[in-house]
Amino acid sequence: MKLSVNGVMHDVDVEDDMPLLWVLRDELKLDGPKYGCGVAACGACTVHVDGVAVRSCQTLVGDIDGPVTTIEGLGNPSEMHAVQAAWLKHQVAQCGYCQGGQMMQAADLLANNTAPTDEDIDDAMSGNLCRCGTYPRIRAAVKTAAQSLQEG
Amino acid sequence: MGRIGTIARRTFLVGSAAILGGVAFGYYKYKQPVDNPLDDDLAQGEAALTPYVLINADGVTLITPRADKGQGAYSVQAALIAEELDIELDQINVDPGPPSAAYWNTAIAGEGVPFPSTDRGAVAEGMRGFMGAVVKLMGMQITGGSTTVPDGFEKLRAAGAVARETLKAAAADMSGLAVTQLKTERGAVVLPDGKRIPYQALAAKAAEIAPVTDVTLRPSTQWRLVGKPMQRVDMVAKSTGTQSYGIDMRMDGMVHAAVRVNPRKGGEMISFDASEVETMRGVQKVIPVTGGVGVIADNTWRAFQAVDAIEVEWDSAPYPAEQDQHWQVLADTIDTGDADATPRDDGDLDGADATVEVEYRAPYLAHAPLEPMNATVLVTDSRVDVWTGNQIPRMTQASVAKMTGMDADDVHVHILMMGGSFGHRLEDEVVKRATELAMAMKGTPVKLTYKREEDTLQDFTRPIAMMRGRGAVADGKVTAMEIKVASPSVMDSQMVERQGFPVPGPDTTITQALWDQPYAIPNYRVTGYRAPQLGPVSSWRSVGASQNGFFHENFLNALIHEAGADPVEERLRLMTDDPSRKTLEAVAEMSGWGGDLAANKARGVAFCLSFGTPCAQIIEITNGEDGIKLDKVWVAAEVGKVVDPVNFENLVAGGVIWGLGHAINSQITYADGMAEQENFFDFEGLRNNQAPEIFVRGMENRDYVTGVGEPPVPPAAPALAEAIFRATGERPTQMPFGESFDFA
Numbered sequence: 001m002k003l004s005v006n007g008v009m010h011d012v013d014v015e016d017d018m019p020l021l022w023v024l025r026d027e028l029k030l031d032g033p034k035y036g037c038g039v040a041a042c043g044a045c046t047v048h049v050d051g052v053a054v055r056s057c058q059t060l061v062g063d064i065d066g067p068v069t070t071i072e073g074l075g076n077p078s079e080m081h082a083v084q085a086a087w088l089k090h091q092v093a094q095c096g097y098c099q100g101g102q103m104m105q106a107a108d109l110l111a112n113n114t115a116p117t118d119e120d121i122d123d124a125m126s127g128n129l130c131r132c133g134t135y136p137r138i139r140a141a142v143k144t145a146a147q148s149l150q151e152g
Numbered sequence: 153m154g155r156i157g158t159i160a161r162r163t164f165l166v167g168s169a170a171i172l173g174g175v176a177f178g179y180y181k182y183k184q185p186v187d188n189p190l191d192d193d194l195a196q197g198e199a200a201l202t203p204y205v206l207i208n209a210d211g212v213t214l215i216t217p218r219a220d221k222g223q224g225a226y227s228v229q230a231a232l233i234a235e236e237l238d239i240e241l242d243q244i245n246v247d248p249g250p251p252s253a254a255y256w257n258t259a260i261a262g263e264g265v266p267f268p269s270t271d272r273g274a275v276a277e278g279m280r281g282f283m284g285a286v287v288k289l290m291g292m293q294i295t296g297g298s299t300t301v302p303d304g305f306e307k308l309r310a311a312g313a314v315a316r317e318t319l320k321a322a323a324a325d326m327s328g329l330a331v332t333q334l335k336t337e338r339g340a341v342v343l344p345d346g347k348r349i350p351y352q353a354l355a356a357k358a359a360e361i362a363p364v365t366d367v368t369l370r371p372s373t374q375w376r377l378v379g380k381p382m383q384r385v386d387m388v389a390k391s392t393g394t395q396s397y398g399i400d401m402r403m404d405g406m407v408h409a410a411v412r413v414n415p416r417k418g419g420e421m422i423s424f425d426a427s428e429v430e431t432m433r434g435v436q437k438v439i440p441v442t443g444g445v446g447v448i449a450d451n452t453w454r455a456f457q458a459v460d461a462i463e464v465e466w467d468s469a470p471y472p473a474e475q476d477q478h479w480q481v482l483a484d485t486i487d488t489g490d491a492d493a494t495p496r497d498d499g500d501l502d503g504a505d506a507t508v509e510v511e512y513r514a515p516y517l518a519h520a521p522l523e524p525m526n527a528t529v530l531v532t533d534s535r536v537d538v539w540t541g542n543q544i545p546r547m548t549q550a551s552v553a554k555m556t557g558m559d560a561d562d563v564h565v566h567i568l569m570m571g572g573s574f575g576h577r578l579e580d581e582v583v584k585r586a587t588e589l590a591m592a593m594k595g596t597p598v599k600l601t602y603k604r605e606e607d608t609l610q611d612f613t614r615p616i617a618m619m620r621g622r623g624a625v626a627d628g629k630v631t632a633m634e635i636k637v638a639s640p641s642v643m644d645s646q647m648v649e650r651q652g653f654p655v656p657g658p659d660t661t662i663t664q665a666l667w668d669q670p671y672a673i674p675n676y677r678v679t680g681y682r683a684p685q686l687g688p689v690s691s692w693r694s695v696g697a698s699q700n701g702f703f704h705e706n707f708l709n710a711l712i713h714e715a716g717a718d719p720v721e722e723r724l725r726l727m728t729d730d731p732s733r734k735t736l737e738a739v740a741e742m743s744g745w746g747g748d749l750a751a752n753k754a755r756g757v758a759f760c761l762s763f764g765t766p767c768a769q770i771i772e773i774t775n776g777e778d779g780i781k782l783d784k785v786w787v788a789a790e791v792g793k794v795v796d797p798v799n800f801e802n803l804v805a806g807g808v809i810w811g812l813g814h815a816i817n818s819q820i821t822y823a824d825g826m827a828e829q830e831n832f833f834d835f836e837g838l839r840n841n842q843a844p845e846i847f848v849r850g851m852e853n854r855d856y857v858t859g860v861g862e863p864p865v866p867p868a869a870p871a872l873a874e875a876i877f878r879a880t881g882e883r884p885t886q887m888p889f890g891e892s893f894d895f896a
Contacts, residue, residue: 014451015433022453026408031400032393034571035452036522037604041832044522071393080392088391091383091798094806095222096390097397097522097571122841129832131522131572132222133809135843137802 003064005030006073016062020054021045023061024070032071032100036129043128046101047071053108071100074107083107086145094132102128106142114150116142204233204311206247207355212239212339215249218304219295219543220386221521221573223861224799227384231795232304235377236312236370238336239351241385248567251293251545269668269764269858295543296578296691298763298859301795305857309369317364322357323349372793382796386569398541398568399601401528406597407436410455411585412462413444415609416469416825417688421445425463432458441588448593452601459603469825471686478686478822479513482618485638485683492641492682493658496667499675501634506622508714510707513886514699515819516613517692518827518835523571524607525582529590530597535562536587537597541570541577547651548580555587574810575691579612579650605830612646613820613827614692615639619703624675625715630722632675633711635666637703639696640683646690658682664696665762665866666704670729687822693810694862697762701866702815702873702887705758709874710883719757719874720745731790731853732759732766738788738849743770752776753783756874760866764858766790766851769808769867771844775879779894782812782844782872787864792857794850804864805846811868813838816890842895 003010005028012027019038024030024047033056036044040055047056050066075081080088083103093099102125109116109124116124121142130138206213214237216229226246234241316336323341324331326349333344340348372379389395414421424445426438434454439446445462449455472478527540529552536556542548545565553560570577586600602610617639624632641659648655662680692698712722720740727733736759739745749755752775759768767789774781785808794800818835820827829835850860869887876893877883884892 018451018453022451026451026453029402031396034397034522035399035524035601035604037832038456039604039831039833041836042522075392077388077392077394084391088383088387091387091802093222093384093387093390094224094802095522095570095572096386096395097222099390100393103391103393126839126841129522129836129839131520131574131810131837133806133813133838133843134802135809135838135840136805136846138840 001061003061004067006069007067012061014061017060019057020047020049020059020061020064020068021056024056024068030070030072034097034100036098041129042098042101043105044098044101046104046128048104048108051108051111053105071104074104081107082148083110083141083145086141086148089144090137090141092134092137092141094134098128098130102130102138106138106145109142110146110149115146204308205237205315207351207358209352211245212237212243212351213245213247216246217249217293218300219248219541219567219570219577221295221541221543221570221577223300223803224384224386224796225295225300226386227382228301228795228799229304229308230385231377231382232308233312235375236309237316239339241377241382243339246385251549251565269761293544293546294578296575297695298765298861298863300861301791301859302764302857305793306369310367313367313369314363314365317367318358318361319351319354321364322354322361325361326354326357378795379793379797381798384796384799395569397523397571398528398539399523399526399571401526401539401568401599403528403530403597406528406599407448407450407593408452408455409446409448409586409589409598409600410452410459410603410606411441411444411446411589411600412459412464412606413441413585413610414466415827416466417610417612418470419443419825420467422465422467424465429458429461432461437593438462439589439592441585446585446589446600448589448598455601456603471825472822473825474823475821478616479618481686482616482638482683485681486618486620486636489638489681489683492662492680493660494677494679495658495663496676496678498673498677499632501622501632501675501677506624506632506634508621508623508625508711510621510710511885512619512621512703512706514614514617514702515821515887516616516687516689517814517818518608518611518613518820518829519574519576519692520608520611520832520835520837521570521572521574521576524604525576525602526600527583527586528597528599529583529586531556531587531590531594533594535564537564537566538583538587539566539568540583541568541573542580542583543573543578544580547653548583551580551584552587555584556591574693575695576611578646578691581610604832608830608835609827611820611827612688612690614698615642615689616686617699617703619700619707621703621707623707623711625711628715628717630673630708630711630715630717630726633673633707634675634677635704635707636679636681637663637666637700638681638683639699640686640689642689642691642695644682645685645688649685649688661696663700665700665760669704669761670732670766671708671723671726672728673726693807694762694865697760697862697866698811701758701760701762702869705760705867705870706873706883709756709758709870709877713877718746723757723759729761729766731851732761734853735759735766735768735788735790735851738851739768739770739786742788742847742849743772743784743786745770752879754875754879756871756876756878758867758870758874760863762863762866765860765863767863767867769864769871771868771871771875773872773875773879776896778896780876780879781896782842785844785846785868785871787846787867788849788851789860789863790851790853790858791860792854793852797850800850800860801848803860804848807860807862807864808846808868809838809843811865812844812872813842815869815872815887816842816895817888819888
């Protein structure tokens with residue numbers, strides 16, 4: 001089947017019911033999306049399908065009918081997305097394993113809400129688990145990213 | 153590399169060992185140098201100046217042997233070396249190095265000695281030194297016990313200084329100038345005319361000359377890096393999704409594996425039927441492993457699907473099947489058992505009339521780092537390679553050598569970045585299972601990834617613990633406090649049973665952070681009871697202090713309430729250690745303790761000295777219609793020196809959230825011999841919507857340095873318990889509090 005990931009069209013030969021996460025990781029060798037739970041309970045695997053944040057571990061590849069963006073497609077070390085730049089500025093990460101998913105979720109939030117309140121952030125981000133407990137910095141970084149996106 | 157170079161480096165190490173140790177105990181073997189593990193792989197033109205600095209054509213690599221689980225260990229170790237080496241963090245590579253006895257951890261022995269960590273007298277220091285010597289002899293390259301900074305604070309700076317001075321000597325030789333005319337900055341020796349000789353250009357020369365071992369560490373007033381905000385070396389990668397972890401390991405020809413091992417931990421597999429599995433797409437092989445069965449496939453998900461489709465009959469557990477039975481064992485141990493140790497016995501408890509009697513409980517807890525356990529192993533006829541995230545590389549090397557029949561020198565353990573640990577990666581069962589699979593797949597690299605459910609079900613948890621307290625108050629003061637605590641032994645389960653590593657004497661983790669608190673209560677006794685082994689247990693972030701901090705401080709708050717005293721004032725009155733007192737004064741000042749609060753708000757305070765670090769916390773909550781909401785936490789921790797204030801604040805806040813999240817939401821319980829929880833929907837800690845605002849202050853009132861990875865955890869639960877008591881009139885007696893109270 002055809003799958004567009006980060007602007008590149010791929011032809012993948014997998015079962016329809018394989019979760020997108022494992023197509024990305026094991027077939028396309030994109031390691032940004034992480035496996036944490038397999039049941040959409042942690043958010044480490046979050047990617048965008050058609051611009052909307054989804055848990056790729058519970059999204060079957062056969063059900064996808066839009067382009068996929070992973071954290072690698074959001075930005076990279078030499079050209080960071082505003083969310084990534086804010087994450088760096090606040091040094092949010094500890095182990096960092098959840099942060100790709102956190103950033104993809106935050107980017108989705110900010111695409112729909114240019115000035116999120118604490119409550120908006122809680123609502124949008126509480127499906128993304130961080131076992132290291134970096135939540136105070138996640139909140140701060142989301143606000144910084146919102147500001148820099150507004151300022152263009 | 154020439155013979156002369158080798159001898160020079162050996163000689164050098166004799167000198168440097170004396171500097172690195174910095175502590176002479178008249179103990180011959182202690183002073184013997186260990187082989188420099190980097191010598192074996194050096195090519196011409198490389199110099200391994202110490203086991204911590206490697207310079208070659210690729211640049212300057214700083215060896216950071218304490219593993220990075222997310223706590224920023226690589227960065228802080230690199231900063232300590234770079235401080236004296238005169239190089240910047242954006243100019244270096246970091247590498248955890250090979251498993252080696254050269255990377256022994258002296259500080260980890262500190263928690264095992266029978267002296268409170270605030271006692272820096274000659275006897276206590278001598279005993280710590282002795283334990284350090286024991287650790288060195290056994291070559292324990294362990295990351296744990298909040299020891300990375302205390303262990304490396306002088307050792308790593310000394311390594312940087314020795315390397316710097318030797319490079320200057322090499323530059324003096326090459327240029328014909330006197331060493332005193334040379335300076336160093338940004339990875340180069342600078343000549344008087346401004347010409348720069350990069351360290352790489354000096355590597356070959358430095359390997360040939362006699363090393364300079366007579367160095368003096370710079371005073372703190374000259375520090376460029378230590379104490380100032382840093383950007384962690386891993387931060388760009390972790391902010392862009394480009395950081396690679398153990399689970400991201402890839403090799404040509406690598407296959408993917410999954411296992412299912414008896415969830416009744418330690419029980420046998422009676423039989424399995426994989427007839428439906430071997431024809432599933434991508435499945436290559438079904439392989440029995442210790443206590444279970446594994447599948448080799450061409451993709452992780454296909455391996456997961458296949459291993460779940462195997463029909464297995466499991467034997468019973470080698471411990472009681474039901475949770476109630478576990479609690480009964482603890483109660484029986486206190487009632488009828490012999491004490492494992494009574495490390496504190498002040499005054500007269502037997503004559504004191506108890507006015508307050510309590511019983512508290514702390515549950516089993518899983519570690520559940522977000523990156524599940526994984527290991528990649530390649531077995532060939534001549535060597536074994538292991539790639540994994542792991543805190544005990546030397547022990548893992550020994551285990552794999554034993555399993556494969558190889559010499560330990562032929563087992564190469566490569567430590568990769570970890571997506572959290574919290575103590576989980578102090579265990580290496582996943583490496584053992586991966587090795588079993590790889591032995592059946594000789595010549596093919598096998599990556600074993602645990603499903604989250606397997607990770608949780610197979611976890612060696614924090615032990616359950618039960619505490620019984622009797623106490624008395626008089627004239628508004630706490631006058632008597634007796635604590636009896638029972639739990640299964642972490643040391644027996646983790647070190648003795650699984651690593652074959654004898655730990656003589658009492659298990660000090662059972663009474664950790666109970667007996668050594670800096671309070672002068674006139675009648676004060678702590679007794680530990682070592683319960684029989686139940687479910688297998690291990691070290692969980694802050695180890696014994698994680699449950700005992702709750703027990704001690706919740707009980708002390710109950711007694712202070714009984715006395716009618718203020719919980720900050722009464723602690724300050726009882727405290728015998730000035731730096732500890734200052735942490736409590738700091739959080740009282742930061743929070744405006746004693747001020748008016750709105751009717752539905754309440755505050756609680758707690759303190760715990762663990763891993764040598766005093767930590768005080770005050771929490772403010774709102775008791776609203778939706779339940780209890782955590783609003784704010786103020787926290788102060790005394791560490792002697794905050795190496796990187798940015799990372800410090802993050803680690804402390806994370807520790808508080810770790811402590812609160814599990815205190816409210818989490819437990820592992822057994823039914824039918826198996827953990828009843830298996831994924832993040834039933835074991836999750838704290839999420840963003842429950843996380844409070846956190847205000848952190850690092851304290852520097854001592855002349856020695858201690859760690860901060862674990863000490864913020866223990867005070868969180870009892871501070872919250874006190875706030876809940878003040879808000880509701882009901883004192884929590886067992887975790888998780890969410891079983892008894894509603895949280896927003």
